[in-house]
Amino acid sequence: MIYLSPLSPLLELFVRLFQIEDCSAHRGALRGSAVSFLRLESVVRLRGDFSEKFGYTQAPWTHKTQTRACASTSATFQLREDCLELNCGGTLMHFNYVWLRDHCRSASSFNSKTNQRNLDTGSIDLSICPDNTTVEDGHLVITWPGGHVSKYSLRWLAENSYERRKQSTVQPHILWNSDIYKNANIPSAKWETFMSCDDELKKFLQNYLLYGIAFVDDVPATVEATEAVTQRVSLIRETTYGRMWCFTSDFSRGDTAYSQLALDRHTDTSYFQEPCGIQVFHCLKHEGTGGRTLLVDGFYAAEKLRQQSPKNFELLAHVPIRHEYIENTDNHQNHLTGVGPVLNIYPWNNEVYLIRYNNYDRSVINMIPHETVQKWYVAHRELTIELRRPENELWVKLSPGKVIFIDNWRVMHGRESFSGLRQLCGCYLTRDDVLSTARCFGLQA
Numbered sequence: 001m002i003y004l005s006p007l008s009p010l011l012e013l014f015v016r017l018f019q020i021e022d023c024s025a026h027r028g029a030l031r032g033s034a035v036s037f038l039r040l041e042s043v044v045r046l047r048g049d050f051s052e053k054f055g056y057t058q059a060p061w062t063h064k065t066q067t068r069a070c071a072s073t074s075a076t077f078q079l080r081e082d083c084l085e086l087n088c089g090g091t092l093m094h095f096n097y098v099w100l101r102d103h104c105r106s107a108s109s110f111n112s113k114t115n116q117r118n119l120d121t122g123s124i125d126l127s128i129c130p131d132n133t134t135v136e137d138g139h140l141v142i143t144w145p146g147g148h149v150s151k152y153s154l155r156w157l158a159e160n161s162y163e164r165r166k167q168s169t170v171q172p173h174i175l176w177n178s179d180i181y182k183n184a185n186i187p188s189a190k191w192e193t194f195m196s197c198d199d200e201l202k203k204f205l206q207n208y209l210l211y212g213i214a215f216v217d218d219v220p221a222t223v224e225a226t227e228a229v230t231q232r233v234s235l236i237r238e239t240t241y242g243r244m245w246c247f248t249s250d251f252s253r254g255d256t257a258y259s260q261l262a263l264d265r266h267t268d269t270s271y272f273q274e275p276c277g278i279q280v281f282h283c284l285k286h287e288g289t290g291g292r293t294l295l296v297d298g299f300y301a302a303e304k305l306r307q308q309s310p311k312n313f314e315l316l317a318h319v320p321i322r323h324e325y326i327e328n329t330d331n332h333q334n335h336l337t338g339v340g341p342v343l344n345i346y347p348w349n350n351e352v353y354l355i356r357y358n359n360y361d362r363s364v365i366n367m368i369p370h371e372t373v374q375k376w377y378v379a380h381r382e383l384t385i386e387l388r389r390p391e392n393e394l395w396v397k398l399s400p401g402k403v404i405f406i407d408n409w410r411v412m413h414g415r416e417s418f419s420g421l422r423q424l425c426g427c428y429l430t431r432d433d434v435l436s437t438a439r440c441f442g443l444q445a
């Protein structure tokens with residue numbers, strides 16, 4: 001474990017790299033979250049053949065960061081054989097010529113109203129070179145053979161260069177166990193403010209992006225209010241369970257969720273080719289005992305596994321596993337399947353972005369030979385041990401008024417068995433739209 005003193009330069013670096021707004025709020029969490037650092041190192045260390053093969057040195061394209069723009073209005077350049085080398089305020093950047101023509105922002109090449117390309121990339125001469133190049137008034141101006149003129153602001157070039165981009169890092173996440181999350185003292189958003197004030201929504205989204213869970217308190221205990229809260233954030237994803245769903249232990253559907261039994265940690269809709277991005281729960285009523293909600297950060301466990309047993313991590317990241325939902329009742333007929341590894345990683349930087357972990361809904365394993373089957377079970381066991389460590393478990397009692405948003409690609413949920421009438425409502429949200437809302441607020445997502 002790395003211990004960080006309050007003014008640790010490493011911590012400062014981490015905060016700066018991840019450009020977390022309002023660092024002070026997350027300082028405590030960062031200090032305790034050694035795994036976040038390990039993760040950053042391991043992502044870089046394990047970037048793998050793919051990235052090396054294509055000349056990538058990091059993962060600059062994964063997520064937008066607020067790069068400091070090139071403040072200077074002047075720059076010097078060199079026309080190399082295969083690229084234009086631009087020195088802008090001390091940063092050396094390289095732009096491929098086809099890229100420059102392809103990214104021309106003139107009206108005939110690009111529609112700035114729709115932010116869409118007009119130019120047919122297929123018609124660019126792949127050995128294109130500028131006829132004339134100048135820097136004027138904070139812009140790089142290129143005249144191409146045939147007379148077309150492209151004008152790029154130095155600021156835009158800097159923001160969109162590979163060199164600037166690679167200074168940014170992967171999606172900031174604060175990986176947590178129970179203590180890390182509790183010590184971070186993340187405030188819940190409050191219904192009234194959440195519904196009326198964009199700043200409250202932005203803070204909520206920032207917490208959601210960092211931790212994969214976020215809460216809104218004081219919400220009226222109705223389906224309508226729950227729907228209103230979720231619609232502040234994103235579009236609702238309708239599934240076989242409905243749009244807004246309300247459920248209790250009545251076995252109205254062929255699934256254990258509709259019982260009083262305990263449910264071990266899991267992700268939902270693992271049997272979708274694209275599992276739902278976000279799960280929203282609101283407990284409208286509980287007259288009885290038990291029924292607490294269990295939350296476990298799957299990314300934290302996955303990174304531990306990556307550290308301890310890279311081979312087992314690799315196996316879980318590559319062996320295809322099927323999940324299945326088969327329902328055959330009077331009212332509902334479903335047969336859904338989703339195939340993919342337990343740990344889904346981006347091939348270009350090995351960052352884990354989606355975990356499918358649901359032992360209830362995991363289907364027959366028959367896509368791998370028997371020796372791999374044994375190895376897979378060993379790897380799965382190691383991940384399970386991590387996910388089950390008591391110190392990784394965050395238990396919360398959902399009570400009327402408290403709405404929880406869970407990143408279903410990252411954080412597992414479960415529940416304690418319960419007695420009495422317990423009514424939950426909620427919905428699934430589409431991940432793309434949640435991230436879109438966050439980006440519209442200028443957050444890195």
Ligand SMILES: C[N+](C)(C)CCCC[C@H](N)C(=O)O
Nearest residue numbers: 241245247255257267268269
């Ligand atoms: C949330 N709601 C009660 C509507 C559906 C529950 C789905 C349960 C299923 N086994 C899964 O994990 O996807």
Ligand SMILES: O=C(O)CCC(=O)C(=O)O
Nearest residue numbers: 257263268293414415424
């Ligand atoms: O009853 C609960 O608290 C959650 C059940 C569950 O896992 C689900 O509905 O997805």
Ligand SMILES: [Fe+2]
Nearest residue numbers: 257267268413
């Ligand atoms: Fe679930």
